[in-house]
Amino acid sequence: MATRHVTDGGLETDLIFLRGFDLPEFASFPLLDTDEGRAALRDYYLAYVDIAVRAGAPLLLETPTWRANPDHAARLGYDAAALDRVNRESVAFLAALAAERADELTGWEVGGMLGPRGDGYVSAGAVDPDEAAEYHRPQLASFVAAGATRATVLTLTEVGEAIGVSRAAADLGLPVGIGFTVETDGRLPDGSTLAAAVAAVDADAPPAYFLINCAHPSHVLRGLEPGAWRDRIGGLRVNASTMSHAELDEAQTLDDGDPLELADAQLPLLDAFGGLEVLGGCCGTDARHVAAMWGVS
Structure with a gap:
């Protein structure tokens, strides 16, 4: 079995609903450019450092840069140079934070986080892999330059963009985890099964490894068909809520469920995916949920 790393929970929902931040574009990376923002991010990530210490497990800190790509960043006033700077600074910020507790940790690393070019919930149709590779390569290159040891892309809704990100990461020599999200029926927003999506990316x-994120365990279970594809799932970041993506998009309050119930609901997935090496949360989860998943609540 792979060594399983603690990672964080639902950063953006934590910042919005629990800490009162306004996040235009659902983007947390601009917080790196203010003292108040850095203090909030520091407090947020330190909770997961504590979980890793208590669990005696290695820690994967992933940068707050899910929206730090050109389309979303341009609407926030960040050009290419500013994006390169903030993506690099995000890695340095987390590395410095982990280094403070290095003597207590069994191991740690910093990974760069990417998101889709478009919506993380709705598929806009097929994406050309070459275009996706060109689009995402600069962010991946920033992570490499800053010393990140891996990258993760979350909430992809179809295969083409996944192939593009994986190609670009391979060109740069950076290990990458490809994260798909699923609807309540266990299928990707474009209708693909997880098995088919994993096979298509692996063929190109x-x-x-692959991840599944931004879905409640009950949703993922509905797409849990047998097959070797399960061995390729190396990360799991589930939602606290059983609501659909459309319902979550419209939600004005946080549905954070019950941490212990979520940990119990996730147990069948831990059995199904024997190669998990990253375990954390997604929308609606916070340190309480991740602590419960790791049995240190």
């Missing part, structure tokens, strides 16, 4: 540009 195999990543280090």
Whole structure:
């Protein structure tokens, strides 16, 4: 079995609903450019450092840069140079934070976080892999330059963009985890099964591993068909809520469920995916949920 790393929970929902931040574009990376923002991010990530210490497990800190790509950043006033700077600074910020507790940790690393070019919930149709590779390569290159040891892309809704990210990461020599999200029926927003999506990416540009994120365990279970594809799932970041993506998009309050119930609901997935090496949360989860998943609540 792979060594399982603690990672964080639902950063953006934590910042919005629990800490009162306004996040235009659902983007947390601009917080790196203010003292108040850096203090909030520091407090947020330190909770997961504590979980890793208590669990005796290695820690994967992933940068707050899910929206730090050109389309979303341009609407926030960040050009290419500013994006390169903030993506690099995000890695340095987390590395410095982990280094403070290095003597207590069993191991740690910093990974760069990417998101889709478009919506993380709705598929806009097929994406050309070459265009996706060109689009995402600069952010991946920033992570490499800053010393990140891996990258993760979350909430992809179809295969083409996944292939593009995996190709670009391979070109740069950076291990990458490809994260798909699923609807309440266990299928990707474009209708693909997880098995088919994993097979299609692996046939073109195999990543280090795949992840499933931004769905409640009950949703993922509905797409849990048998097959070797399960061995390629190396990360799991589930939602606290059983609501659909459309319902979550419209939600004005946080549905954070019950941490212990979520941990119990996730147990069948831990059995199904024996190669998990990253375990954390997604929308609606916070340190309480991740602590419960790791049995240190």
